[in-house]
Amino acid sequence: MKKIAIIGGGACGSAALIELIIQSIAANLEKEISFVLIERRKKAGYGLAFGSKQRTHILNTQADLMGIYANEPAHFAEWLKEHGGKYRSDVKSESNEDNAYTSRLLYGHYVAEQLDENIKKAAENNIKVERIEAEAYDIERLENEKLVIHLTNNSTAEVDEVLLAPGTPKPNTFKQFRDNKHYIDFPWPTERLLENTGKNDHVGVLGTSLSAIDTVMSLVDNGHKGKITMFSPDGMLPRVQPDESNGFESKFLTLANLHKLKREKGHTPRAKELFRLFIKDVEKAEGKSIDWKSLNRDSKDQLPLLEYDIEVAEKGGDTVSNMAYSMRYDTSRIWSWMSLHEQIIFTKWLGRHWTITRHAIPLHNAKRLAKLMKEGQLQIIPQNNKVEFLDDENCFEITTGNDGVFKIDKLVNATGSAGKLEQMDNILVQNLLKKDYLKPHPIGGTVINPHTMQCISENGGTHIYAVGHLVNGMLMDVNAVWFNVKTIARLASEIIFKTTTNGHI
Known part of the structure; x- marks a missing residue:
């Protein structure tokens, strides 16, 4: 019997397990396959992206593209209609449910529900699904091609195939500030951001992308009164x-x-x-x-x-x-x-x-940003070229090209997801990189076979796969759920094919 491990229980990991269960049931593989989902959080289906308790943190994609099933993109919109529709307080829409932008947490509830339902279907069809609440920090490849996953609960899991779905890794940039109490290295989870910023602090946000905008929304939704300044090399907001x-x-x-x-x-x-x-x-x-x-x-x-x-x-x-x-x-x-x-x-x-x-x-958030800018609470500054902490003044100083020097009480790194493997603050990724189980792509992420999502490296073998942000160099739109579920469908078909035929016709 083959054992398949999914490392990461966010949207990508959940979608992968769901699709693998569906294909396994259809292929009558109850005596040939089993699964283990490895996720350090108690609740799977959410991850950092969809676990935010801020109800004003909304999806950046409309509902009719967010179905967790690869060939049913409108499934979430249909689910939404059955669960209160556009009249819910956590739904932002000036039209219908198909075009709605819901809170991230509501979407997380949807993914978690679909995951639970499919795990129950697996049990009904005698397909074993094990859940391990721990973090995977290393993988060892044995001579017989088996893979041993090392876990933070001091245990190991020996499996035949591994899918890496660690979610969005925070960047390891600005390491020199990591122990500075005035610096927040990642805006997620929002509790850390709010606990480390005062309501009247002048907060600097490194980045002007969607992650940075979510950071601004988190602050103002929780009563922030001080100035907020967003910095980036080009100072460009998304359209x-x-x-x-x-x-x-x-x-x-x-x-x-x-x-x-x-x-x-x-x-x-x-x-x-x-x-x-x-x-x-x-x-x-x-x-x-x-x-x-x-x-x-x-x-x-x-x-x-x-x-x-x-x-x-x-x-x-x-x-x-x-x-x-x-x-x-x-x-x-x-x-x-x-x-x-x-x-x-x-x-x-x-x-x-x-x-x-x-x-x-999303239009709803754009209007809020414009209001903050017109009121003078928010400003956007381009050409930031130097960031340092002034010990004598207990603040950050950011030097820019045209607008001079800014002094900031608290600094948030919201530059977005790390692109290159070496910049990803993830112990498993770094350990696999050191062992050449992952090969860096020149643009970002790891090298894969884009048809099967199998990782290609000198030492990794043929049994490690990756989805989501880990493949950001070879594939586009990896930050979109609808795209990831399509690649996951190909990956699942490859694993099912290897299971049923052992690689041979």
């Missing part, structure tokens, strides 16, 4: 998501055209070619030429841009944002067709601008 997008259908930047280009020109898609096709699509839809340089938001005053985005979002979005959103199902395929060289060029040249357009702020 704003409409509750209901006007939609967009690409005519030029399509999979068919890119495949034709590859077939006729004999090379993979290049970053410049992608951008040119993007321009053609937008300008065709707009019926005019566009001054693209004028759309660069780097180091510009963000309030008028935010107010413009809110106005546009209330009307269903503009062509640029709607096109980026409409491409969500194709971007990973396009990314996989590009060479590493072109991926690096795209990341350096267009990556930041793509990110703020593709991963936008």
